Each structure stands twice: as C-alpha cells, then as structure tokens.
Amino acid sequence: MKVFLRLGWFFKERQKEYSIGVLMLILVAILQLVPPKIIGITIDEIGDGTLTAGSLGKWLAYIAATVLVMYVLRFYWRKMIFGSSNYLGKLLREKLFRHFTKMGPAFYQERRIGDLMAHATNDVSAVQMTAGSGVLTLFDSITTGGFVILAMAFTIDWRLTLIALIPMPLMALSTSYYGKLLHMRFREAQAAFSDLNDKTQESITGVKVIKSFGYQQNDIEDFRRLSQEVVDKNIRVAKIDSLFDPTISLVIAISYFLSLMFGAKFIVEGAMSVGDLIAFTTYLGLLVWPMLAIGMLFNIVERGSASYDRIESLLETPVDVEDKEGAIAEVPKGAISFHIQSFTFPRDEHPTLKNVAFDLQEGETLGIVGKTGSGKSAILKLLLRQFDQYEGTITYGGLPIDDYRKEQLRKAIGYVPQDHFLFSTSVYHNIAFSDEQANKEEVEHAAKTAHIHDDILRFSQGYDTVVGERGVALSGGQKQRISIARALMMKPNLLILDDSLSAVDAKTEEAILHSLKEERKNATTIITSHRLSAIQHANLILFMENGTIAEKGTHEELMALRGRYYEMYQLQQLEQLVERGGQDE
Template sequence: MTVFRDLFWFFRQEKKAYITGIIVLLIVAFFETIPPKVIGIMIDHIKEGTITKAILIRWMVTLLVVAIVLYVLRYWWRILIFGSAVKLSRQLRNELYAHFTKMSPSFYQRKRIGDLMAHATNDLQAIQQTAGSGILTLVDSLMLGGFVLATMAFTISWKLTIISLLPMPVMAIATSRYGTLLHQRFLKAQEAFSSLNDKVQESISGIRVIKAFGYEQDDIESFRKQSEDVVSKNVAVARVDALFDPTISLIVGISFFLAVTFGAKMVIAGELTIGDLVSFTTYLGLLIWPMLAFGWLFNIVERGRASYDRVRALLDEKEEIQEAENAIAAPPTGDIVYDIQQFTYPNEEKPVLRNIRFHLRRGQTLGIVGKTGAGKTTLLKLLIREFDQYDGEIRFGDHEISEYTLHALRSSIGYVPQDHFLFSATVRENIAFACPEASEEDVIKAAKLANIHEDIEQFADGYETIVGERGVSLSGGQKQRISIARALLLNPEVLILDDSLSAVDAKTEERILTALKENRAGKTTIITAHRLSAIQHADLILVLEEGCIAQMGTHEELMREGGWYRNMYERQQLESLVEQGGQVWKINR
C-alpha cells in the first residue's frame, strides 16, 4: 500500500473531493445493509403468518427509497473520486511534458522516445486507476465489509460470524503473495511495452530507409519477436491476476458452507430464526464484493506502484542546465567572446573542443568550416547552452551566457540546425512557429528572404499546404529554407545557420546569403558549412581541426596563408568549373 503514501500529496491537494467521496461511500455501505435485513423480517412474517398489506407496503417503500438513495449516491461518489483521479493523470502528464522540455540533449541520448511515450500513456493510466478504482476498492471493501460484519455479529449471531470468517486469513496470505508476484511481473511487462513502443516509433520514422534497403520483412520479423515478448510478459501478469478470483471464490464458498452448516444447527437449536439465517447468508453474499475488491485492490495497487516508481524516477532526473539566481531576463546584445580551454561531452573522456578563443563583434558574420566531426556544431551548442560543462567562458554582450535566463538567451538567437524539423502543420504555421501572431506579410517576407516564397506559391494550397509529419512531402532544400524562414521571422540578434544550406544549389545559396547581408545589417550571423562559398564573405572565418582552431582570419587572409582552407577552396572551385564545363559540353553536343 506504499503507493497510497506516495500519492498522499495529491490526496491532500484534493482532500475535499476525496473526503466527501469517502463519506458518500460510507453512507452507501450503510444503506446496502438494509435490504438483507428487510428480507429476513419479511420471511419471518411469512413463516409466522403475520404479514399484512400495510407491512408489505411499508417495507416495499423502504426498499424503493433505499434504491433511489443508492442510485444518487453511487453517481455522486463516481464524480468525486474518479473525477479526482483524472485530475491526477492530467497533472502528472503536464508535469512530465514540462519536464521533457527542460531536459538537455544528453537526457534524450539516454532515453528512448518510445519509452518516454509509454510513461506518458500506460503508466499514467495505471496511476490514475490507483487513485480512482484503488481508493474505491480500499474504502468500499473496508466500509461495506465493516458494516456487513458488524450487522451480522450484532444483529444476528457473533458466533456464526466468527465461524464464517475462519477461512479469511488464508485469503489474506494468498492475495499478499499474489500482489508481490504481480508487482514484479507487471514492471517487466511495462518495460517490454516501452521497448515495443520505441520500436514502432523508430520504424515509422525510418520507413523510407527500411523500404530503400528492402528491409521490410526483417523489420516485421523484429517487430513480431518484440510483440511476442510483450504478450509473454503480459500473460505472466495475467496468470497471477487470474489467481485472485478463484482463490477468493473458493474462500467465499467455504465460508458459505460453514455458515449454512452451523447456521442450520442454530436454527434447529432455536438460537436463530429462518429469517435470521436467510439474512445472514444474504449478508455473506454482500461480503463477496469486499473480498473480491480486496483482491482486486492488490492488483490495482501493485500495477500503480510499479508505474508510479517508473514515472517518479523519470521526474527525479535533474536538469543539467540550471539558471543562476537572479538571472538576467533581458535578451542579450553585443559582441560574442569565446574563451574555452576545453569541453568534453558527458560520459566521454576525450575533449571535443580545445583552446577555442575568438572575438566576434556585433553585426559581423562568422564562418566556421572544417572536416566532419571537427566540432563545428558542438561550438554552436555551447552558445545556446545545450551543454554547460566546459572549462572557460562564453560572453554575450556584457555578461557570461550563464548569467542570462535560458529564455532571454535563446530569444536572442535564431538557430537553424542540421537536422531541420518541420511539424505536421501548414507551411505558414511552420514558418510562424515561434511567432504565431505574425502577420501574413511578415511570413511572406521571411519566406522571400529564405528564397522559398516562389516554391510555396507552387504548392497546391500555397501557405496553407499541410507539409506532412516531419515535412515528409517536401524536398531537403525546401525543408531547409522553410527552417531558415522560421528563424528569420524572429529577426534575432544572432542568426545561426548550422550547415543549413547544404541541400540548396549554389545559385540559391548565393541569393539567400545576399538577402541576409542586405536585411541583417547590424545583426550577427554565424554560418557553418562544408561548401566554402557559403562563408567566404564572412568577416571572420574559423577552420576547426579535431576540436581546435587550426586557422583563423578573413577569406583573403586564409588564402594567402595557405593550408587546409586554401586547398579546400581551390578544390571546390575546380569541381565547380568541371561541373560547369560538363554542362557546356552537354549543350554543345
């Protein structure tokens, strides 16, 4: 029953609803003891031949009133208790979602999306059932069982009551054992479901790759095996679950046998009337529900405890990026200064960045180039505080970036990542994602700057075209340019294009960069690229090699200096000339 203690914070929060609901259940339990007593009285009247029309009407009216009262009260307690349980589910779901948005990338490297989804669905459902049906079965079994036992003992025969309850300790021991097994197996079943959920999410996201490699049958077989594992573990849960009802039914059957056997002897001995015995067995029938509820309670509680432990473990994960006390809420402006001795990713040993020092003045453009894995994206992630564990400091304006609130810092930065993400919404909604109140004119202006307006005009419904989940209906270049338009709409102090022009051709790239230069005067721009034509106009260019700055300067300075930059630039120029020559050759033919 520890889960009730763990959820006590919520019961205290909703104490008015729960206390009222429990009082209503108490009244219901009291009224449920009346019909068996009326039945016994009527049987004794019939046996003795003293029944009259007035007596019959009086007791029938009594039963009718009891039925109406029970109808109303049962509806009321469902609203109070089950309604509160739904609130718990909503509150935990909101808390989980808010928690997910605060967690750093390393959290999502450790956790699978399918597993997180299972926490927010199956686990919350089990917790909701604990706070609803669990409270019902606990209170109802105790209240109704208590009233019935008291009525049996004090109004009929305490001796027969004790005799009938002799098998109950056996039931208590058995259900406790079942509860322990259920908790262990249900935890494994939930983990298996999480893995299956993750498998489905991953396969659907990667369906294009699966089809491209002809991997459909292998993927189906993999899914089948995981699905069988889920079924196997849930069948193991069901095997324990299935023991509750037969065990309780057996105990109840033994109790009935004892009640009828010893009750009949008491009737013969004159200690009880026939009506008393009928009332007693009817009351014993009422005890079936509390007994079943008691077994069901173990089932619900153990499921809820396993799920609550999983959810609480997730919520206990600490946020790695912490805001300073009295952090600055004003969005930063000004120069950006890097002075980093080294940075190493969590749980890694080798530094990713070393000796990164440069000064980028406000309004300048910074170009960052280097081989794949040189640390270009990592350098940018530190600026937006996706990671904080580095030796050194990064200053934005007059303060270190850790002195600003996360909202203030990130509201000054428009970031277009390599893995551009579009939502299953209209083109307009995707561009205006961070600024939903933006006017149509502003959206179109941003689209023109990103050189995507003409493409959008060709779509079936223009800016109201649904792009599909993750932008599945668009080309790579179109997705990139919509992502750029989304960042440009904010007109940020700093615009970061992290290899965000890789899927567009050279002419489109040139048009976008020209538009940015004309419209972002006085604003800082940072561009990482593999194609050097995208950054040759930059005021400062960094060449990264194995996490260090190998070269730094303007395009002209680096060309004079020689080294990797000049070699790569000349190679790319040659490739461009060869490509153009090839096109001319095709035309001449």
C-alpha cells in the same frame, strides 16, 4: 499500498472531493445493510403468520427508499472520486511534458521517444486508475466489509460470524503474494510495451528509408517479435491476475459451507431462527464484493505502483541546465566572446573542444569550417547553452551567458539546425511558428529572404500546403529554406546556420547569403559549413580540427597561409570545375 502515501500530495490537493466521495461510500455501505435485515424480518413474520399486506407494503417502501438514496449517493461518489482521478492524469501528463521541455540533448540521447510516450500514456493511465478504482476498492472493501461483519456479529450471531471468517487469513496471505508477483511482471510488461511503441514510432518515421532498402519484411518481423513479447509479458501478468478470483471464490465457498453447517446446528439448538440464517447468508453474499475488491485492489495498486515508479524516475532526472537565482530577464545583445579551455560531452572520455577562443562584434559574421566531428556543432551547442559543464567563459553583451535566463538567451538566437524539423501543418504556420500573430506580408518577406517564396507558390495550395510529418512532402533544400525563413521571423540578434545550406545549389546559396547580408546589416551571424563558398565572405573564419582551432582569420588571410583552409578551398574549386565539365565560368 505505499503508492497511496506517495500520492499523498494529490489527495491533499483534492481533499474536499475525496472526503465527500468516501463519506458517500460509507453511507452506501451502511444503507446496504437494510435490505438483508428487512428480508430476515419478513421471513420470520411469514413463519410466525404475522405478516400482513400493510406490513409487507411498509417493508417494501423501506427497501425502495433505501435503493433510491443509494442510487443518488453512488452517482455523486463516482463523480467525486473518478473525476479527481482524471484530474490526476491531467496533472501527471502536464508534469511529464513540462519536464520533457526542460531536458537537454543528453536526456533524449539516452531515452527513446516511444518509451517516453509510453510513460505519458499507459503509465499515467495505471496511476490514474489507482487514484480512482484503487481508492474506491480500498474504502469500499473496508467500509462495506466492516459494516457487514459488525451487522452479522451484533444483530445475528457473533459466534457464527467468527466461524465464517476463519478462511480469511488464507485470502490475505495469497493476495499479498500475488501482489508482489504482479508488481514485478507488470513492470516488465510496461517496458515491453515501451519497446514496441518506440519501434512503431521509428518505423513510421523512417518508412522511406525502410522501403528504399527493401527492408519491409525484416521490419515487419522485428515488429512481430516485439509485439509477441508484449503479448507474452502481458500473459504472464494475466496468469497472476487470474489467480485472484479463484482464490477469493474458494474462500467464499468455505465461508458459506461453514456458515450453513454451523447455522443449521444453531437453528436446531434454538439459538437462531431461520430468518436469522437467511439474513446472515444474505450478509455473507454482501461480503463477496469486498473480498473481490481486495483482489482487485492488489491488482490495481501494484500496477499503479510499478507505473508510478517509472514516472517518478523520469521526473527525478535532474535538468542539465538550470537558470541561476536572480538571472537576468532581458534579451542579450552586443558582442560575443567565446573562450573555452575544455569541454567534454557527458559520458564521453575525451574533450570535444580544447582551447577554442574567438571574439565577434555585433553585426559581424563568423564562419566555422572543418570535417565532421571537428567540433563545429559543439561550439553552437555551448552558445545555445544546451550544456553548462565546461572550463572557460562565454559572454554575450559583456555578461556571461548563464547570467541570462535561458528563455531570454534563446529569444536572441535564431537557430537553424542540421536536422531540419518541420511540423505537420501548413507552410505558413511552420514559418510563423515563433510569431502566431504575424501577418501574411511578414511571412512572405521571410520566405523571400530565404528564397523559398517562389517554390511555395508552386505548391498545390501555396502557403496553405500541409508539409506532412517532419516535412516529408518536401525536398531537403526546401526544408532547409523554410527553416531559415522560420528563424528569420524571430528577427534574432544572432542568427546561427548550422550547415543549413548543404542541400541547396551554389547559385541559390549565393542568393540566400546575399539576401541575409542585406537584411541583417547590423545583426550577428554564425555559419558552419562544409562548403567554403558559404563562409568566405565572413569577417572571421575558424578552421576546426580535432576539437581545436587549426587556423583562424579572414578568407584572404587564410588563403595567404596556404595551409589546411587553402588546401580545402583548392580541392572544392577543383570539384566544382569537374562538375561543370572542366569549363571555367
């Protein structure tokens, strides 16, 4: 029952709705006592021969009025309690989604998308049920059961009431034990569903790769195995769940047996009337629901508790990068100074960057080259402030980047990542993502700068063409250029292209770079690339190796050194010559 205490913040917020709902539940519980008593009186009047048409009509009118009032009350308590529980589901989903948007790359490296989706769907539903059906069964079982027992004891016979309650400890012990088992097994079932959810999301996203490798049958077998695990784990839950009703039915049967046996004895002794015994057994019938509700309550609460544990563990995960108090709410602009003595990714043993330093004036272009894993992307992640744990300083416009709010810092940066993500909407809305109010001319201008405009016009519906999930309908080069156009729509002070020209040919690359140079004469640009042709025009070039700067300078200076940069340049020139069939341009 601790889950109700943990949800105290919500019950306090919805105190009015829950108070009205519980009050109506109590009134319904009291009104339920009227029909059995009237039935008992009517039977005694029949036995005494005193029942008349007038008195029968009166008793029927009382029952009809009671039923009508209960109907209205039941409508409104459902509206108050279940309406509030739906509101809790909305709050939890929003909390989770807001938390997801704050988390950094490390969070998503450790957790699978399918698992996070399961938290926001199945787990939220289980907690929502606790705040709805759980509250209902808790108060309804207590109020209905309590009032029925009081009515049995004070209006009929307290001795028979105590006798009828003898089996109750058996039910309390059994349901408590079942509840503990249910909590553990339901948590395992939810984890299995998360695995299946993740597998489904991964398979659908990677369907092209799966088909190209002819892996469909293997993938189906993996899915079937995970699906069977979900079934098996839920059957284990169902086995425990199935014990509640038989146990409660057994307790109820014992209570009926004891009531009829001792009630008959009391009638023979003249301590009770037949009408009293019938009213008593009718009241005992009203106890069936509270007893079943207790079993349901344990079921609902343990499921909700297990799910709330999973949700809280996510929400308690600390945000990697937080705004400090008094952070500046201005978009940075100006020179960039990057001086890092050491930076290590979380849970890595060895530093990713060591003694990396450069200064970039506003309007200049920085080129970063190097092999995969040399530290190029790490520099960009630190500039984007995706990580804060490093030794050194990074300033933008003369101020440390952590002096700015993250939102304002990132408004200054147009970032085109290696992994180009496009939303499953039209080309137009993908480009205008950062500015929904942008007009057609602005969108087309960005597309022309990225040299994707002509391609878009050849699409079936032009700018209204839906690209499919993650841009599945487009080529790699088209996705890259749409991503560049989207970044340009921000009109950023700093444009970062993280190996974002790798899928375009050399001629298109040259055209894009020329357009960017003309378009962004007074703006800063950082380009990482494996192809030196993409960065040889830069004001400063860094050649990265093993997380540090191996060589540094302009294209001409690095060529004059005849070092690693020179060797790579000569090798790439040779590769291009071979591709052209040995003919110089």
